Amino acid sequence: MQNTPDREELVKRARAVQPLVRRHAPWQEENRRLHDEVVEALDETGVFRMRVPARYGGYESDALTMAEVAAALAHADGATAWTASVSWIPTWMVGMFPDHVQEEVFSTHGGRVCGTLSPSAMAEPTEGGFTVNGRWGFISGAPNSHWQEVIALAPTPDGADRYPVVALVPMSDLRIMDDWHAVGLRGSGSVSTVAENVFVPAERVLPLMSVLKGESASEANRELPMYRAPLLAVAAAASVGTPTGLAEAALELFLERAGERGITYTDYARQVDAPITHLQVAEASLKTDQARFHGERTARLLDGKGALGEEWSLRERARCRVDVAAVCKLAKETVTVLGEASGGRSVYTDVPMQRIVRDVGALNLHALMYPETGFELYGRVLCGLEPNTLYV
The missing domain is CATH 1.20.140.10 (Butyryl-CoA Dehydrogenase, subunit A, domain 3)
Structure with missing residues (x-):
């Protein structure tokens, strides 16, 4: 049985990587993304697993633990803390999808996920799903993620209007633009990503309103405490x-x-x-x-x-x-x-x-x-x- 680390242990781990993060902070500023050793250290400490369901090797950490771990990382570098903390949001959103979709995402190295809440793309219905075209900005952590949660506008059934949907897309299906030239949070790798005729199966698409309200399509997650929230x-x-x-x-x-x-x-x-x-x-x-x-x-x-x-x-x-x-x-x-x-x-x-x-x-x-x-x-x-x- 997995021994899930508690709040004290995870904060202790975050503090233990502070010297490594501080050492690489200047490199991250210059190169505008997290250093590979920092990403590996965050992975090893379990930071990216904090909002993953336990059945996939996650910790199901509570919100107070998230706040304390992020604060500990920020003592060493704000960009590192921000990249880690912002990943918890789309990671949580993965848990709103059907269970077999979660299995697909979280089976990839623990499923590091980046994302956005801005509907800056279009999703056109096609056989078996949607074809997505568009661009999203400020995607923190995209250079070191495996999946992206994207928001696009899909047509209503009568075609008279559009509504926002959430979709899960492998990073290999997207083009990453090296456009993060910023004065703050420089090391966060908050680049833009582009979808060009990307097919997304219907099972990996949910209405944004359902996710905003906390209406889960997952049978296994509905009763988990961390999913009883908007x-x-x-x-x-x-x-x-x-x-x-x-x-x-x-x-x-x-x-x-x-x-x-x-x-x-x-x-x-x-x-x-x-x-x-x-x-x-x-x-x-x-x-x-x-x-x-x-x-x-x-x-x-x-x-x-x-x-x-x-x-x-x-x-x-x-x-x-x-x-x-x-x-x-x-x-x-x-x-x-x-x-x-x-x-x-x-x-x-x-x-x-x-x-x-x-x-x-x-x-x-x-x-x-x-x-x-x-x-x-x-x-x-x-x-x-x-x-x-x-x-x-």
């Missing part, structure tokens, strides 16, 4: 660890350097002796604590309702979106304070603080994590209005 709540819980870990890493890094450097053009030989520094680190520490609160609140909500099999209210689903938005906003505020207080030397590329600043900035621009969008959605729901998005 997709966007899962996505939020998977995403909170990286910004939280980056904020914590920034505070640690700042305090390490503040005792060794002075404040130029003042008589402070040590930055830690200056009252302004005391105010800055206190503010940063409290904002980091607040970020962790919002992340843990969403993770615990997901775990609690999954364990009990309770129905999700609209307010709870919207709160998951606003919690991840709050985490991003607070992490950015923390890192901004510390980054601006780190002095001119911190602009050099060999100082990790500048990478943390850029990575947190990139996270705050993600469409599902952008603070103002999340706040507006939650405010609408609190005011008794219907959401103006499917993604809740």
Whole structure:
């Protein structure tokens, strides 16, 4: 019988690979993807198996474990943490498909999966399935994945309209574009992928609305706690660890350097002796604590309702979106304070603080994590209005 690692063990494993990840972080920045040794280390620690059903060798890890593992990885490198955490979302989505489809995906080296939620392709019905054409951007981890979960628009039965569908496609059927030239999360390999007349069997296609609502086509997964949740709540819980870990890493890094450097053009030989520094680190520490609160609140909500099999209210689903938005906003505020207080030397590329600043900035621009969008959605729901998005 498989000995499934618990939260403590998985966090311990994530911390154990921090030195390797830190060593390769500059290479990943330069080459715009994860180093093969980092991918192998994540594989060996079981990071890619955390949201895989146990019957396929997965761990069925809870949301709080996801948050803590991602935070631990982010202490070493934001791009590595983001690539790992974003993989948990399409991996979970695979479990919504019929069981024989899951078998096909997860039998491939544990089935590393990348994906998107943007319907930027077309799916035309053909005998036995669909022919897909289109392009998807921001596919983090695509260079080291085996499958991609894609979103396309298929015609309704009467042909009068189109609706979004989720499809699973082997990476060998897609063309990867080397177009990830970004200032933040550079090592994440968030390239674009292209489908050119790709045939997808009908069994590997589901309506997106069914997946968003957590309506599983899997007989075996329906009663598993991690599948008793809507997709966007899962996505939020998977995403909170990286910004939280980056904020914590920034505070640690700042305090390490503040005792060794002075404040130029003042008589402070040590930055830690200056009252302004005391105010800055206190503010940063409290904002980091607040970020962790919002992340843990969403993770615990997901775990609690999954364990009990309770129905999700609209307010709870919207709160998951606003919690991840709050985490991003607070992490950015923390890192901004510390980054601006780190002095001119911190602009050099060999100082990790500048990478943390850029990575947190990139996270705050993600469409599902952008603070103002999340706040507006939650405010609408609190005011008794219907959401103006499917993604809740």
